[in-house]
Amino acid sequence: MSNTERISFDDLKRDVIDRGICDMCRGCVSFCSADSLHALTVKDNKPAYLNEDACLKCGICYMICPNTEDLEDALKSKYDYQLPIGRHLAVESLRTKNPELRPICTDGGMVTSFLHYLLESGYIHGAVVSRKVGLWNNQPMIAMNLWDLMEGAGSSMAVSSTVEDLGDLTTYVPTMLAIRSLRASDMTRIAFVGTPCQIKTLRKMQLLRIVPAHIVRITIGLFCYENFNFTIEGRKKLEEKIKTSLDKVVKINVKDDFIVKLDDGSSVHIDLDELGDLVRPECIPCTDFSCYTADISVGGLGSPDGYTTTMIRNRQAQTLVEEAIANGYLEKGTETGEDKLVADIEKMAWRKYNRGKDKQKQLGIPL
Numbered sequence: 001m002s003n004t005e006r007i008s009f010d011d012l013k014r015d016v017i018d019r020g021i022c023d024m025c026r027g028c029v030s031f032c033s034a035d036s037l038h039a040l041t042v043k044d045n046k047p048a049y050l051n052e053d054a055c056l057k058c059g060i061c062y063m064i065c066p067n068t069e070d071l072e073d074a075l076k077s078k079y080d081y082q083l084p085i086g087r088h089l090a091v092e093s094l095r096t097k098n099p100e101l102r103p104i105c106t107d108g109g110m111v112t113s114f115l116h117y118l119l120e121s122g123y124i125h126g127a128v129v130s131r132k133v134g135l136w137n138n139q140p141m142i143a144m145n146l147w148d149l150m151e152g153a154g155s156s157m158a159v160s161s162t163v164e165d166l167g168d169l170t171t172y173v174p175t176m177l178a179i180r181s182l183r184a185s186d187m188t189r190i191a192f193v194g195t196p197c198q199i200k201t202l203r204k205m206q207l208l209r210i211v212p213a214h215i216v217r218i219t220i221g222l223f224c225y226e227n228f229n230f231t232i233e234g235r236k237k238l239e240e241k242i243k244t245s246l247d248k249v250v251k252i253n254v255k256d257d258f259i260v261k262l263d264d265g266s267s268v269h270i271d272l273d274e275l276g277d278l279v280r281p282e283c284i285p286c287t288d289f290s291c292y293t294a295d296i297s298v299g300g301l302g303s304p305d306g307y308t309t310t311m312i313r314n315r316q317a318q319t320l321v322e323e324a325i326a327n328g329y330l331e332k333g334t335e336t337g338e339d340k341l342v343a344d345i346e347k348m349a350w351r352k353y354n355r356g357k358d359k360q361k362q363l364g365i366p367l
């Protein structure tokens with residue numbers, strides 16, 4: 001696209017939505033410059049024109065989309081991206097020191113306890129996370145205290161139903177809606193937890209100085225091989241795989257495979273490439289497993305059960321994690337060395353990168 005051409009939502013529709021690679025982060029709809037003129041809406045669970053004549057052709061929707069090429073080079077340069085997992089100062093296994101949190105968190109509760117420290121120390125006023133509503137439902141929320149954080153803890157794999165499409169359950173939580181709601185808030189320092197695509201949207205907004213992206217002071221990126229759609233069909237498939245009813249599922253987790261914990265204490269492990277229709281198709285072209293634009297990236301991969309693998313990517317993040325440890329919120333696991341953790345993350349990151357590149361070639365995407 002030449003520099004003199006005006007970019008509109010039509011370009012986003014052509015390059016992303018019609019290609020079937022829209023992540024539904026809702027950045028485009030939430031931060032449209034013609035918001036007050038109601039230019040865009042969500043229709044059939046995808047961004048769409050509500051009032052085409054109102055589009056200002058400002059290009060914001062296109063530029064902040066995590067699946068357009070615009071600003072990719074700027075991000076790679078700013079975050080010093082090197083394949084396959086990006087810049088990092090340290091990688092360690094961490095867990096919460098609060099024994100009440102351990103059973104309710106996804107892995108080691110690093111995220112919940114770290115955010116608790118950031119709130120208590122006054123470093124942030126709130127944190128954008130997701131809240132579990134029943135086992136199969138998630139919503140974005142702004143946590144302002146430990147009780148809110150506890151509501152969000154461990155919600156990673158609860159599935160989210162969106163207001164627009166209650167029948168189509170997905171692990172994808174539209175956290176950009178929470179960012180949008182902060183435009184009218186007096187909070188000036190927040191943390192943001194999200195998947196690589198969500199943090200990429202936020203980083204693109206920060207590059208363009210779109211309000212209120214500037215109030216996000218620290219980002220925690222979740223390792224992500226893919227998101228999941230628990231449609232009626234998908235839920236049936238999962239029941240076939242686990243050979244029992246979904247009513248027996250107490251927890252779902254993802255490390256280097258898909259782990260379903262059942263109410264009798266047993267676990268079923270399923271290879272991520274065997275999940276078929278459960279995988280959200282929009283995620284397949286994505287190549288970023290470790291969330292290279294985050295300040296801290298986390299997952300269960302590589303660490304012993306009950307610990308969170310934590311990649312610390314810059315000095316500010318390192319200082320804050322050290323403070324959280326020194327103040328008794330977090331503790332280090334010593335079982336797994338850094339080299340092994342890095343090797344495990346790199347292996348998954350290459351796996352996702354190669355799958356994504358193959359899919360991009362098929363779709364003719366120049367990402």
Ligand SMILES: Cc1cc2nc3c(=O)[nH]c(=O)nc-3n(C[C@H](O)[C@H](O)[C@H](O)COP(=O)(O)OP(=O)(O)OC[C@H]3O[C@@H](n4cnc5c(N)ncnc54)[C@H](O)[C@@H]3O)c2cc1C
Pocket residue numbers: 104105106107108109110111112113128129130131149152153154155156157171172173175193194195222223224225226227228253254255256298299300301308309
């Ligand atoms: C869709 C998805 C895919 C993942 N894939 C992998 C993987 O392939 N390999 C791997 O090792 N790890 C993966 N993870 C990360 C892993 O599941 C844990 O979230 C991570 O290890 C942190 O564990 P914790 O115990 O420290 O987090 P907790 O202390 O339990 O806190 C997790 C925090 O993240 C928030 N949160 C959860 N889901 C979302 C979301 N979708 N959007 C915004 N905030 C959210 C929660 O509200 C909570 O505040 C994935 C997570 C998600 C959501």
